[in-house]
Amino acid sequence: MKKLGNSFAGVLIGFVLLVVGTVLLWWNEGNNVRNLKATGEASKVLIDVSNEKVDRDNEGKLVATNGKVAISGEAADPVFGVKANTAHMVREVEMFQWQESVHTDSDDKKTYSYKKVWSQSLIDSSEFKESGHDNPAAMPYKSEEFLAASVKIGAFSLSKGQIKKMFANRDLSLLDAKPARNLKISGDYMTSSADEVDPKVGDVRISWRYNDWEEVSVLAKQRSDSFEDFVSKSGKTINRVEKGLLSGRQIVDVVKTENKATKWFLRALGFAIVFGGYFLILGPISTIASFVPIFGTLVGGMLAVVSFLVGAVHSLVFIAIAWIRFRPILGVVLLALAAGLFFAARYLTKKNKA
Numbered sequence: 001m002k003k004l005g006n007s008f009a010g011v012l013i014g015f016v017l018l019v020v021g022t023v024l025l026w027w028n029e030g031n032n033v034r035n036l037k038a039t040g041e042a043s044k045v046l047i048d049v050s051n052e053k054v055d056r057d058n059e060g061k062l063v064a065t066n067g068k069v070a071i072s073g074e075a076a077d078p079v080f081g082v083k084a085n086t087a088h089m090v091r092e093v094e095m096f097q098w099q100e101s102v103h104t105d106s107d108d109k110k111t112y113s114y115k116k117v118w119s120q121s122l123i124d125s126s127e128f129k130e131s132g133h134d135n136p137a138a139m140p141y142k143s144e145e146f147l148a149a150s151v152k153i154g155a156f157s158l159s160k161g162q163i164k165k166m167f168a169n170r171d172l173s174l175l176d177a178k179p180a181r182n183l184k185i186s187g188d189y190m191t192s193s194a195d196e197v198d199p200k201v202g203d204v205r206i207s208w209r210y211n212d213w214e215e216v217s218v219l220a221k222q223r224s225d226s227f228e229d230f231v232s233k234s235g236k237t238i239n240r241v242e243k244g245l246l247s248g249r250q251i252v253d254v255v256k257t258e259n260k261a262t263k264w265f266l267r268a269l270g271f272a273i274v275f276g277g278y279f280l281i282l283g284p285i286s287t288i289a290s291f292v293p294i295f296g297t298l299v300g301g302m303l304a305v306v307s308f309l310v311g312a313v314h315s316l317v318f319i320a321i322a323w324i325r326f327r328p329i330l331g332v333v334l335l336a337l338a339a340g341l342f343f344a345a346r347y348l349t350k351k352n353k354a
Contacts (some may be wrong), residue, residue, distance in 0.1 A: 010280040010281075011206070011280060011283065013277075013280055014276070014277040014278065014279070014280030014281035015277065015281065016277075017273050017274070017276050017277030017280065018221075018274060018278070018281075018314075019032045019275035020273055020277075021271070021272075021273030021274035021277060022270075022274065023269045024266060024270040024273065025266075025270035025271075025274070025315055025319055025322075025323050026318055028245055028267060028270060029319055029322035029323060030252070030322060031233075032259065032263045033231075034236050035231065035234075035236060035255075035259040036259075037232065037234035037236075037261075038182060038233075038234050038238065039232060039255055039256050039259070040118045041234070042222045042230070042232065042248075043249060043252050045061070046063065046064055046249070047060050047061055047062045047063050047064070048063075048064050048065070048248045048326075049065050049222075050154070051065045051066065051067040051153045051155060052081075052155060053154075053155050054156065054222075054224070059223070060221060060223070060353045061221065061222055062219070062221055062230045062238065062248075063158060063222045063227075063248075064217065064218065064219045064246075064247060064248025064325075065214065065217070066153065066218065066245045066246060066247075067153040068153070068154065068155045068214060069087060069151060069214055069215065070153070070154075071087055071148045071150070071151055071153070072148065072149055072150040073085070073148050073149025073210050074147050074148060074152055075087070075088065075145055075146040076089075076146060076153065077089070077091055077179075077208065078142070078178075079141070079180070080180045080181070080190065080206065081178060081180055082172070082177055084172055084210045086148065086164045086168075086210040086211050086212070087147065087148045087158075087163050087211050087236070088145065088146075088147055088148070088164060088167065088210065089145065089147075089168060089172070089208055089210045089211075090143070090144070090145045090146075090168040090170060090208065091141075091144045091145070091146070091207075091208055091209050092120060092143050092206065092208070092209065093139060093140075093143045093205075093206050094118040094205050095118070095119060095122070095124075095140075095202065095204050096112055096116055096117070096193075096199045096200065096201055096203040096205075097116065097117060097119050097123045097136075097201060097202075098115075098116060098123065098125055098128070098134070098135050098201060099115055099116070099117045099119075099123055100113075100125075100128050100129070101113045101114070101115070103140050105179060112129045112130055114128075114133045116199075116201060118205065120137065120143060122277075123135050123291050132167070134201075135201065135202075136202045139199075139204075139327050141206065142193055142205065143196065145164065145168070147163050149162060151163050153218065155225060156218070156226065156227070157226045158216075158218070158226070158241070161218070161225060162239065162340040164215065165240075166211050166239040166243075167211060168209035168211050169209065169212065170207075170211070170212045171207065172188070172210050173188060174188055174208075175191070183204075183206070186205075188207050189205040189206060189207050190205070190206045190207075191203065191204065191205040191206070192204045192205075209270070213243045215243070215244055215245050216241060216242070217240075217242045217244060217245060217246040217247075218241055218242075219240040219242075219248055219251040219252070220238065220239040220240065220241075221238075221239075221323050227239065227341060240254070240255065267315075267319070271315040273307055274311040274314050275307055275311035275312075278306075278307040278310050278311050278314070279303065279304060281308040282303045282306065282307060283303075292343065320333075
């Protein structure tokens, strides 16, 4: 009876998932259209400019430029005395802590296991089910980022926001560094561990990463001799910093590729959430049938297929409705496809009703 009760509780979760999945699908399609309009506008209005001088006639316009990175004032961590001739440096702090894992068996019985891990975030042990696995209440140090005083491409200076986009992609060697605050250097870490092979809960290790880009390309709105966000008519902002020497249209192509990947990922995620919602809503049928083992397996498989088809119809309908608002032809095609899946699901349900 407990299993049946849980399945009915799952129905409520299923309806919540339907709402969440539908909202995500709708938002994603609208966001995709705004992205398409923004990249289309950018392709038409962008101006490729030389980095040798700042042309005041381009003030407020979307410009693209590229060149070698010139850094003034190295990035420095004043707390630990670590410095690097880089645009962007990041301090990463990890603490050795207990981590709880939950395991549920076929009878919905939960068991808990514990292991020690290095984590950049504080793990709250006050909510652990079993005592004896206590973590410190706070991190002794915080992860932080540090920027060079000035980063330029020819006559143009990058804004702080743009420098942060030059992500820290390389581990910083500590060979020439001096340990600070009762820590010692072990490889690429400063650590408080007395024994790195067998650290204790509460031990800390700190590492640094830095950006090693030598050439950079920028696509943004020109503001004096620097840059700021370009806001498209669709409301999307463009302010890109890319590694290497790229033209403005090449940067736009990068943006288009990223937008396309995000669109399909969110579509798949939205469909998966909707599918999960329908599967939970139909769950009690499978649970009741499971009292007769062979029927439980057959009905469970059948409901999974039905949930998949109905979820696909649901997703396609809402995607189509969203696209009808912006792209009528594609919207009608999607509605036709959804109708075909609906009738397929209906036929399959009738055929297996017995």
